[in-house]
Amino acid sequence: MESRKQPYRAHILAIPYPSQGHINPMLQFCRRLVHKELKTTLAITNFIFKTMQPKSETVQIDTISDGFDEGGFTEAESIHSYLEHLQTAGSKTLIDLIKKYQNSDSPIDCVVYDSFLPWILDVSKEFGLVTASFFTQPCAVNFVYYYVHHGLLKLPISKFPVSIPGLPLLDCLDMPAFIAFQGTYPAYFELVLNQFLNVDKADYVLVNTFYELEAETVLAMSKVCPLLIIGPTIPSFYLDNRVENDNEYGLNLFDLEPTISTNWLHDKPKGSVIYVAFGSMVNFDENQMEELAMGLKESNFYFLWVVRASEEEKLPKDFVQETSQKGLLVRWSPQLKVLSNEAIGCFFSHCGWNSTIEALSLGVPMVVMPQWTDQTTNAKLVQDVWEVGVRVKADENGLVGREEIEGCLREVMEGERGNLMKNNTVKWRNLAKEAVSQNGSSDKCIDEFLSKWKA
Structure with missing residues (x-):
């Protein structure tokens, strides 16, 4: 890439699915990127921003809309309705957000998006941006969903245990609950399967786990979906302590005591x-x-x-x-x-x-x-x-x-x-601790992601 006048290597826009369990891992990944001299902006929903009034010394916070700016998820008639509004309002406001930065001195170079939100890839590609799908859940779970999405595991499952490469034999109650109890939460089941709708078009696929924890699964899944393993995404203080003042997540949807x-x-x-x-x-x-x-x-x-x-x-x-x-x-x-x-x-x-x-x-x-x-x-x-x-x-x-x-x-x-x-x-x-340490397995994967923007 051409050399930059900015004091950072690239500007990453990160967009989590709007729930606590998805926001925190994405925020921690952003902090790792800042530590490696990238500028990051975390885009949360208007409702969550108003509710939490988040502040960060290193990660810039911005917003998109989920269509329910006053009450968030609780305003929606159903899960399906919420996800529809999130895509419609989210796409429109994401376009506005990208354009805002295009007209600034820090345009977006890459969008890291939660794998639950595959429509973000389509919006990002319209602007020619680099894209990275971020899987919050472990490889073992993702690979089961991959098998179901691609018809490699037919539902309903007629015989247990189930054998999937890189995984232990799985009985019914070992399966993700949407499969073990088929028909429950159909909107959420569609959501997790749709992670693989267009993931093959993403420039990178990031997973919040660490290689040593799921080595066989990572190797098996990497053969069909190239992965970068970038976890565990918890504050640096509890792992390698390389990121200054990183001792808590910093964004909480609940009052802490x-x-x-x-x-x-x-x-x-x-x-x-x-x-x-x-x-x-x-x-x-x-x-x-x-x-x-x-x-x-x-x-x-x-x-x-x-x-x-x-x-x-x-x-x-x-x-x-x-x-x-x-x-x-x-x-x-x-x-x-x-x-x-x-x-x-x-x-x-x-x-x-x-x-x-x-x-x-x-x-x-x-x-x-x-x-x-x-x-x-x-x-x-x-x-x-x-x-x-x-x-x-x-x-x-x-x-x-x-x-x-x-x-x-x-x-x-x-x-x-x-x-x-x-x-x-x-x-x-x-x-x-070893995975996130300098030259550890996860740290190397982050560096591979960053190689797009060599200093």
Whole structure:
């Protein structure tokens, strides 16, 4: 490329799918790019911008519209309606955004877009921009969707286990939930399959994982879809500490109570606390909430449980008072700070990908209770491939009982198998740090992406 007068190598516009679990990995990737002398702009929706009033010292923040500027997703009549409006309004406002920068002293050179938003590639190519599709979920999940999208795995699946190159044999409940329970959330199922609509036209395909974690899957998928593995995308402070002042995500859709959690953990013995968090979207019924509460209570371990305000009324009467000597309930917590605290001995999780890769990167064994989308496949990997946790078993009615919960917690916290898991988490933590270190596998992939704009 011709030499630039600007003090940066290129200007990258990054556009995440508008949810917490997609914004944070994209933001962290932007910070890595800034550290490597690129200018980055993160484009979030008008609603999220108004709600959060985000600020960043290194990454510029701009906006597009999802068609629901006042209320976001909650304004939409349905998932399908929201996704339609997001594409229509998003395309129009993205065009306006690109034109705005074209007429400035920092025109856009490349658009990194969430793979859930393939229409962004078409808009970007109209302007002749370099494009990079960013897959937030692990390769294992992406490759299953690839197989379904291309008709290599026919639905409904007539025989289990299923064999896909680079993956362990998958039973029904190991499949992404949209496949295991076909017909549920059809709009979301269409969304994940459509990641592959035009990905072959993207200049780069980036995946938020690290090579050592999914080596066989990466090699298999790379044969049909060339990949650059650029994870784990968590703040540098917890990995290589090369990016200055990068110790938190910085964008949160929920009110944090940072000091309550960390102060409570301060005097707890090393490895004595179970951290319980099921993400921002999981909703349990009253029966399941009761079993969770009683399983924690009867285990008699210390526990820190994140319970959203909308879920509090489902808790058993007097539970908070009866467990006040052992437990603390908060509505949200600074998860990275909590997981990195030496008092934490186990992470009881829904097994969302961000939570999973955080636990792996910080060396925390897990008990996993997957609910939907990629979580079921992540749970398979956690238990049977990486061997860093156990998956709870539901009964014939889909309920996970208190005895099952207590037993799994004990297995991780004090069982023989728990010691093996703890040793394995140390291995994965070291490999995660190595991947993002200078000349590590993920760092090299980022450099390959940046080779388009050599200094």
